[in-house]
Amino acid sequence: MAAMEELYNQPIVLDNGSGTIRCGFSSDELPRVSYSNILGRPKYHKIDYLPSDINPDDTFVGNQAQLRRGLLKLTYPIEHGTINDWNTLELIWQQLLLHDLMESNTLASQGNEVSLKEHTMLITEHPFSQRRQREKMCEILFESFGLGAVNVAIPAVLSLYSTGRTTGVAVDVGDGVCCVAPVFDGFALPGSMSRINIAGRDITRQLQIEIMKDGYCLNSSSEFEIVRNMKERIGFVNASATPVKLNSYNADDQVEKFQLPDGKFLRVQKDSLSRPSELLFQPQSFGPEEQSIQDALYKSIMGADVDIRGKFFETIVLSGGCTMLRNFGSRLLHELRGIDQEVKLKIYASPERKNNTFVGGSILSSLSTFNNIVVSKRQFMEDPALVHDLYF
Ligand SMILES: Nc1ncnc2c1ncn2[C@@H]1O[C@H](COP(=O)(O)OP(=O)(O)OP(=O)(O)O)[C@@H](O)[C@H]1O
Ligand SMILES: [Mg+2]
Known part of the structure; x- marks a missing residue:
């Protein structure tokens, strides 16, 4: 990847995960800012109980919250990919976009005025999320943060791109969502995707x-x-x-x-x-009537055309922090073998798979075609529904 060129209008990439928020600019090889998607508020309201550098009304984001966590009540605003606490998320975005990301930008740190207005943003959201959520998310990005244009991308699909592939099945298991996404020739097959809210x-x-x-x-x-x-x-x-x-x-x-x-x-x-x-x-052993990850994966592949299934079975690509659990890949292989002994299976797991979604977003937003799949603030004001039709 080319060295990062500092531009005023470099697209911003924001992987808005349930557990970790990762942010940087288009073409970055790794996120510039990455921390827990949490906000901490002091749990003691008597000043005497708090250190002198903490006031009862203070809020702390990400690592700053982790550092002081013994004194704080921590809130994750996103649960299973659903934004439950918009005010908290907005406070996290403020710290992330207006402070931490801008401090990492040499143009801004040299004293140049860098406004978010110049920027396009690629932000992630899991498939099958509520339509209302996406519209509200974009409304906040345009109205409170003043972004110029936005694209909303599927994390699993981005992680497949990050490995340099345009055909394969991404299996993304993060903190809130487990998502299986078959992609053929760069195009996600929406009818064959699955999402399980266990992660x-x-x-x-x-x-x-x-x-x-x-x-x-x-x-x-x-x-x-x-x-x-x-x-x-x-x-x-x-x-x-x-x-x-x-x-x-x-x-x-x-x-x-x-x-x-x-x-x-x-x-x-x-x-x-x-x-x-x-x-x-085996989720049923614990109670939830969700399907298992191996069943979701097998059904997603079998839902695709018979001509391309073989390619999918041979290109299963893992991403997300939860796939870092020891033996995760070998157990998945074992379970798939139990369902079907005949197909040829191959599972890929890159060591950097925690950041795959961000990296895929960084690549996608650097393509010359990226501008064709964004919605500008003006377009959004005329028709908010446009943000539901942003995929390749
Ligand atoms: N080395 C590791 N071993 C096991 N689990 C890990 C490891 N590193 C991170 N995790 C887990 O991975 C999860 C976070 O993964 P990730 O950052 O991909 O999720 P996310 O993108 O924030 O969430 P989601 O995509 O589900 O909305 C957390 O549950 C974390 O505990
Ligand atoms: Mg994720």
């Missing part, structure tokens, strides 16, 4: 429950972040399916240790660390 945050919640059985209660919004870190460090997926016994306890099981910020160690059964990810592979 990393549900796995963290299940881990909170599992470790309660090991004797640890980490239930506040800041402790949730500790459990998430534990999942990322020592959580894993069983390489093959084993029946989920929610109340099983095997005293002979090996125990893993995890150090808390205060230096103490938690001792957690290995079973407790692997069971939560079964939510993706």
Whole structure:
């Protein structure tokens, strides 16, 4: 990719994930700003309980919230890809776009006036989201942030582009949504996509429950972040399916240790660390009547024309933080083999797959054709429905 050229009107790329928000400019190889999509508000209202640099009305975004999380109530405004708390999200966008992104822009840091008006934005949203959500999102970007034009792109499709492919099936498992998106010759096949609202945050919640059985209660919004870190460090997926016994306890099981910020160690059964990810592979065992990831993937591919199915089975591309769980790819392969022994299967997982969506957005927005798939502020004011028709 060409070195980033600082331009006043460089498109902005914003991967507005349920768990992580990533932002940068078109052609950037990695996001310039990337942090948890959270806002923290002090949970104590008596000034005496707060350090001198925190006032009761302060808000902290992303890493700044993580740094002070013991004193804050943390809110994720997006749950399962649905924006539930618009005010909180707007505060996060303000910090991200008006401060953190602009500070990373050398034109702005040299004292030049850089206004968002000059910029086009590519922002992500999962497929099958409410129409009203997309219109409100664009309305805020145009009216509160003054952007010039907007494109709304599907994260899974972008992550396929990021690997240099234009044909394949993207399997994107993030914090809120698991999405399967077959793409042929650069075009997403909307009729064959699937979305399951089970992903990393549900796995963290299940881990909170599992470790309660090991004797640890980490239930506040800041402790949730500790459990998430534990999942990322020592959580894993069983390489093959084993029946989920929610109340099983095997005293002979090996125990893993995890150090808390205060230096103490938690001792957690290995079973407790692997069971939560079964939510993706056998959700019915836990209650939700969602389909499993392997069923969604298999059905999506079988829903495509028979002539292209073979290519899809051979080009399954993983993306999203949740696919970083140890054994994720081999378990998915094992489950697909269980459904169909005849097809030739190949799963690709690049080490950078956490950032694939951003990178795909960075590539797409740098193409000369990108301007054909944006809606300008003026067009939006005349007909907001135009933002529903923005895909290749
Ligand atoms: N190394 C890791 N091992 C296991 N899980 C991880 C790892 N790194 C990140 N995760 C998990 O991945 C999830 C975040 O992934 P990602 O950033 O792709 O999601 P998102 O884009 O914010 O959400 P979504 O696309 O679902 O709206 C979190 O649940 C996080 O705990
Ligand atoms: Mg995502």
